[in-house]
Amino acid sequence: MSDRELIVKHLGLRGHRVTGSRRRVLDALLAAPAHFTVDDVLQRAPGVGRATVFRTMKLLQDMNVVCRVLMEDGSLHYRLSTTGHHHHLLCRHCGRIEDFVNCDVSALVTELSSNTEFEIEGHWLEVYGRCQSCRARSAGPADKRAIGSAADVG
Amino acid sequence: MSDRELIVKHLGLRGHRVTGSRRRVLDALLAAPAHFTVDDVLQRAPGVGRATVFRTMKLLQDMNVVCRVLMEDGSLHYRLSTTGHHHHLLCRHCGRIEDFVNCDVSALVTELSSNTEFEIEGHWLEVYGRCQSCRARSAGPADKRAIGSAADVG
DNA sequence: ACTCTAACTGATACTTAGTCTCATGTCAGA
DNA sequence: TCTGACATGAGACTAAGTATCAGTTAGAGT
Ligand SMILES: [Zn+2]
Ligand SMILES: [Zn+2]
Ligand SMILES: [Zn+2]
Ligand SMILES: [Zn+2]
Numbered sequence: 495m496s497d498r499e500l501i502v503k504h505l506g507l508r509g510h511r512v513t514g515s516r517r518r519v520l521d522a523l524l525a526a527p528a529h530f531t532v533d534d535v536l537q538r539a540p541g542v543g544r545a546t547v548f549r550t551m552k553l554l555q556d557m558n559v560v561c562r563v564l565m566e567d568g569s570l571h572y573r574l575s576t577t578g579h580h581h582h583l584l585c586r587h588c589g590r591i592e593d594f595v596n597c598d599v600s601a602l603v604t605e606l607s608s609n610t611e612f613e614i615e616g617h618w619l620e621v622y623g624r625c626q627s628c629r630a631r632s633a634g635p636a637d638k639r640a641i642g643s644a645a646d647v648g
Numbered sequence: 649m650s651d652r653e654l655i656v657k658h659l660g661l662r663g664h665r666v667t668g669s670r671r672r673v674l675d676a677l678l679a680a681p682a683h684f685t686v687d688d689v690l691q692r693a694p695g696v697g698r699a700t701v702f703r704t705m706k707l708l709q710d711m712n713v714v715c716r717v718l719m720e721d722g723s724l725h726y727r728l729s730t731t732g733h734h735h736h737l738l739c740r741h742c743g744r745i746e747d748f749v750n751c752d753v754s755a756l757v758t759e760l761s762s763n764t765e766f767e768i769e770g771h772w773l774e775v776y777g778r779c780q781s782c783r784a785r786s787a788g789p790a791d792k793r794a795i796g797s798a799a800d801v802g
Numbered sequence: 803a804c805t806c807t808a809a810c811t812g813a814t815a816c817t818t819a820g821t822c823t824c825a826t827g828t829c830a831g832a
Numbered sequence: 833t834c835t836g837a838c839a840t841g842a843g844a845c846t847a848a849g850t851a852t853c854a855g856t857t858a859g860a861g862t
Contacts, residue, residue, distance in 0.1 A: 511829050511838060532819075543841040548820060564718075564772060570819085583766050592764060602756055603775070610746060611780030612737050618718065618774045621757070626765030665809060665858050686848080697812040702849065724848085804862085811856065817849080827840065832833105 497524055501559055515542045519550045529563055529571040529591055563591060564620045585625035651678055655713055669696045673704045683717055683725040683745055718774045739779035
């Protein structure tokens with residue numbers, strides 16, 4: 495069973511209708527590159543209305559089919575996702591993204607909980623850097639896929 | 649020397665002009681509550697143009713006078729800041745914010761660096777939860793200062 | 803004090819991201 | 833196949849921010 499069929503099935507099971515527009519949006523983002531904007535989807539899903547694309551993205555997000563990625567310039571991209579909670583490592587230089595799930599964010603949270611009087615319920619974390627292949631062909635000038643002024647650089 | 653005088657002096661030293669508009673924006677945000685939007689500033693700085701407020705906020709941000717806070721609903725707020733890199737603990741229930749600087753994010757970064765082949769250059773982290781006083785008067789219904797659907801809840 | 807100019811300004815038009823409304827269309831269960 | 837709740841597209845609208853530009857001004861140099 496293809497990715498698309500799986501998702502469609504999942505939609506059905508959750509009581510959502512499987513409509514033409516939703517199928518076109520799905521096809522669009524399954525064919526899209528590793529991360530993309532709502533606008534990318536709009537252009538790849540001909541005939542589907544703007545509002546519908548936004549609505550569908552939100553639906554898929556709630557279903558963990560896609561996740562949102564906060565780019566360093568503050569814009570939001572989307573990415574196919576299977577797992578629930580996880581974080582991203584973004585290469586500033588080539589735009590590549592890797593997920594990390596098993597990393598010890600929970601240790602940080604635990605530490606914070608005991609240091610402060612807050613009860614921690616959630617968090618948002620994105621990490622920016624330079625991937626292996628970009629390090630390899632290093633001293634080259636960075637391209638523009640992940641520009642940043644919004645970065646909380648640490 | 650007052651906060652304002654200090655900042656004004658700092659502006660001057662960095663070669664920025666100290667104009668009426670900038671003074672009005674400064675007064676506005678020094679009088680504002682613990683965190684506020686650009687729009688709040690606009691309303692508290694009568695006569696200052698929209699674009700100028702945005703420009704001034706960016707300037708003050710570059711000077712570490714203010715920092716940006718990513719609310720759980722995705723909107724951006726500002727907050728007076730003195731230190732450079734730090735993170736925020738936001739109470740979802742009363743809107744209170746605490747900074748944390750000394751927390752071991754660097755351990756996480758180090759771990760990530762060795763687990764992945766990324767060279768980590770920056771990150772963005774916000775933490776959401778419930779502050780001590782909100783926990784004290786617990787079972788009460790949450791108010792609406794920090795609503796969230798955008799949360800990356802972990 | 804006077805001049806000069808780069809820095810700054812407000813108005814306004816524009817862009818981008820997303821929401822709302824509403825009349826029309828359609829999926830899927832009976 | 834009927835039917836109505838769900839979904840849709842068009843387009844108006846909001847919110848957040850940027851670009852342009854003609855006019856103003858801070859403040860350095862004299
Ligand atoms: Zn790379
Ligand atoms: Zn940090
Ligand atoms: Zn609280
Ligand atoms: Zn996490």
